[in-house]
Amino acid sequence: MGSGKVTTGSAPFDFQGKHVTVAGLGVSGIPAAKALHARGAIVTVVNDGDDARSREQAxxxxxxxxTVRLGDGATLPKGTELIVTTPGWQPGKPLFQAAAEAGVPVWGDVELAWRLRGPDAAPWLAVTGTNGKTTTVRMLAAILEAAGLRTAAVGNIGVSLLDVVLGEETYDVLAVELSSYQLHWAPSLRAHSAAVLNLAPDHLDWHGSMAAYAADKGRIYAGNQVACVYNVADKATEDLVREADVEEGCRAIGFTLGTPGPSQLGVVDGILVDRAFVENRQKNAQELAEVSDVRPPAPHNIANALAAAALARAFGVPAQAVRDGLRSFRPDAHRIEHVADLDGVAYVDDSKATNTHAAQASLAAYESIVWIAGGLAKGATFDELVAASAKHLRAVVLIGADRALIREALARHAPEVPVVDLDRTDTGAMLQAVTEAKRLAVAGDTVLLAPACASMDMFTNYNQRGDAFATAVGELRA
Known part of the structure; x- marks a missing residue:
């Protein structure tokens, strides 16, 4: 056990003898409860569920x-002085309403990790955005490693920040992925530098409005020390930088797929260049890497690479490490992953494109596409996506529960594009979808799984959906 008193960049918080309620079990709730208990807090865990798994964890x-209370996540335990919540718990839950009325602060697991950092803790380079977060954070970690720095990709990427902060291993810098949920509950977070990659409607049921969602994303810039990195093509990200309260001398750094201006990173003649972290940036630029060093070199993935490079350069990483890191990086599965070439047709799995913004980026990466789409729409509309992507579509194969919404948008904005509507939601539908796509495609086309929808109507998750696609393509090859 420690002394109970924690001293960090935030105000010290003495947990000894404090009554702390942890909201939720799982990958973040359990480590939080254990960490608080080890520091002398009197911990009560509340959880909505009361199933076998929850009872085992309890x-x-x-x-x-x-103390663990299962099946009762609504009531504020008597004497609670602080709540630490897991990311998925919505702000409107009765527990938090009761906390607000009682004047009890609410932290997320990220806030707790930030507060528990030691005085010599590694600085955080933080990334958020509607799409591309995980890829960008993993690219950033690869670049930092190429520079010889001790680092890890952590946070919403699946590696608990609490485990890293409280572990024995030391780091020079952390590459941190943060979701809007995590940022909502992290009022004290102050990153070295941070990036918002893009903003599009998502998780609005949780946040309540697009304005609230954007505001939570913008929290990542609060107190930045060196650089606030934004997307030149997405004005909303620049607006968040303008609104941010940062440390004196912190700079706004843009990234663009076009020619960069001063204080920007961009692309010139197939070269990623830096006009932000160079001497005399009005006239000079530093070559960082070639577009071909980015895998895959789709436009939105090049944007991810530029954002990662901007954060690395803000931390003082040399240009050669950017190139070496990007060359060594391999994307995760189901993110514009090339599966096979059959009869001159490429088959690409972007099952991770679970919303319209991600699907639009994927569709923009290829000239002529047979698009496999559909699933759970989560309240999304598809007119903007179809209108923007119609020129790329050879044909469309629709699957999933909400496919009619996409079919109707296609009828409005791309009526000439052939559509195959598969009236089934069983997992075997993927083989039929791929078979239909093969029939519709001609040499030079790309058969692209970019569903623009969640997967849970037919599959456990997007990974299983992507695996089903790859398996179906394999059966075509047999």
Whole structure:
């Protein structure tokens, strides 16, 4: 056990003897409860669920002396002085309303990790955005490693920040992915530098409005020390920089797929260049890498690479490390992943394109496409996506529960494009979809799985959906 008193860049918080309620079990709730208990807090965990898995997790915590209340996540435990919540719990839940009325602060797991950092803790280079976060953070970590720095890709990427902050391994710098949920509950976070990659409607049921969603994304810029990185093509990200309260001397750094201006990174004749972190940026530029060093070199992935490079350069990484890091990087599965070439047709799995913004970026990467789309729309509309992408479409194959919404948008904005509507939502539908796509495609086309929808109507998750696509393509090859 520690002394109970934590001293960080934020105000010290003495957990010894404090009554702290942890909202939710799982990958962030359990480490939070254990960390608080180890620092002398009197911890109560509340959880909505009361299933076998929850009871097993509860038993492990109760063995340590932590109180767990299953099936009751709405009532504020008596005497609570602080709530630490897992990211998925919505701000409108009765527990938080009761906390607000009682004047009890609410932190997320990221806020707790930030508060528990030691005095010599590694600075954070933070990334958020509607799409591209994980890829950008992993690119950034690869660049930092190429520069010889001790680093890790952590946060919403699946590696607990609490585990990293409290672990024995030391780091020079952390590449941190943050979701809008996590940022909502992280009032004290102050990154070295941060990027908002893009903004498009998403998770509005959680945040309540697009304005609230954008405001939570913008929290990542609060207190930035060196650079606020924004997307020149997405004015909303620049607006968040303008509104941010940052440290004196912190700079706004843009990234663009076009020729960069001063204080920007961009692309010139197939070369990624830096006009931000160079001497005399009015006249000079530093070559960082070639577009061909980015895999895959789709436009939105080049934008991810530029954002990662901007954060790395803000931390003082040399140009050669940017090139070496991008060359060594391999994207995760189901992100514009090339599966096979059959009869001159490329088959590409972008099952991770679970919303319209991600699908539009994917569709823009190829000239002539047979598009496999559909699933759970999550309240999305498809007119803007179809109108922007119609010129790329050879044909469309629709699957999933909400495919009619896409079919209707196609009828309005691309009536000449052939559409195959598969009236089934079983997992075997993917083989039929790929078979139909093969029939419609000609040499030079790309058969692209970019569903623009969530997967849970037919599959466990987008990974299983992408695997089904790859399996179906494999059966065509047999």
């Amino acid at each position: 038993a492990g915590l109760e063995a340590l002396g932590i």
